[in-house]
Amino acid sequence: MTGTGNWTWLIPGRVTTLIDAGTGLDQHLQALERALAGASLAQVLVTHAHGDHASGAPALAARHPGARFLKMPWPERDSKWPVPWEPLADGMSIASGDETLVAIHTPGHAPDHLCFWHEASRTLFGGDLAVKGTTVVIPSNLSGDLTAYLASLERALALRPARLLPAHGPVIDDPETVLRGYIEHRREREEQILEALRQGDSDPDAMVARLYARVEDALKPMARESVIAHLRKLEREGRAGRRDEAWHIIDG
Numbered sequence: 001m002t003g004t005g006n007w008t009w010l011i012p013g014r015v016t017t018l019i020d021a022g023t024g025l026d027q028h029l030q031a032l033e034r035a036l037a038g039a040s041l042a043q044v045l046v047t048h049a050h051g052d053h054a055s056g057a058p059a060l061a062a063r064h065p066g067a068r069f070l071k072m073p074w075p076e077r078d079s080k081w082p083v084p085w086e087p088l089a090d091g092m093s094i095a096s097g098d099e100t101l102v103a104i105h106t107p108g109h110a111p112d113h114l115c116f117w118h119e120a121s122r123t124l125f126g127g128d129l130a131v132k133g134t135t136v137v138i139p140s141n142l143s144g145d146l147t148a149y150l151a152s153l154e155r156a157l158a159l160r161p162a163r164l165l166p167a168h169g170p171v172i173d174d175p176e177t178v179l180r181g182y183i184e185h186r187r188e189r190e191e192q193i194l195e196a197l198r199q200g201d202s203d204p205d206a207m208v209a210r211l212y213a214r215v216e217d218a219l220k221p222m223a224r225e226s227v228i229a230h231l232r233k234l235e236r237e238g239r240a241g242r243r244d245e246a247w248h249i250i251d252g
């Protein structure tokens with residue numbers, strides 16, 4: 001699910017900062033130590049509490065006892081990775097390296113999702129907001145929210161980033177194209193789901209079978225989450241409804 005793995009970003013300087021904690025893999029801890037070259041890790045900024053970004057926090061805390069751990073609170077999830085989390089909020093400035101980053105709340109993929117913005121270089125540390133070459137999962141079973149995600153994409157676009165450093169996949173040198181592409185993709189997918197409802201599909205599995213016929217079985221549960229995310233958005237907008245668990249279109 002994480003493609004070729006996940007990136008963490010190390011910012012050297014006065015306040016040596018790591019963005020995302022990884023998973024505590026020994027290989028990562030050793031690579032970090034080499035990159036630190038004797039410097040001490042001052043803080044870890046975590047983009048969100050999904051396991052591939054946060055679960056390494058205890059292993060990092062054990063190796064770097066002076067490090068602080070900061071993220072936007074998501075209490076039910078944060079308690080899975082027991083370190084003394086310090087709360088971040090939208091708009092907060094955080095001294096990082098020799099510079100300042102600003103926390104940008106970008107919920108949707110996860111309710112606690114933050115991007116970190118470096119104004120001077122117009123660099124956005126994007127977490128899971130965008131992954132080049134693929135779409136981002138909005139897991140309805142883990143408080144994913146498509147309406148919030150679309151608003152977060154717009155918010156990131158409004159920053160006019162010159163590059164986006166993601167947690168998965170290659171560096172994004174054309175963030176505007178990628179973010180606009182996501183918005184367009186979701187709009188097309190929404191049209192397809194409305195059409196499936198018009199054709200009489202009433203449950204997400206039928207829609208997955210129709211819209212994701214060529215997707216491998218292993219990825220179908222994620223496709224299902226995406227369909228449910230769309231249905232909930234349409235429901236909130238009064239364009240789809242459900243009786244028991246059977247969905248129908250509301251034309252108006």
Ligand SMILES: [Zn+2]
Pocket residue numbers: 048050109110128
């Ligand atoms: Zn994630």
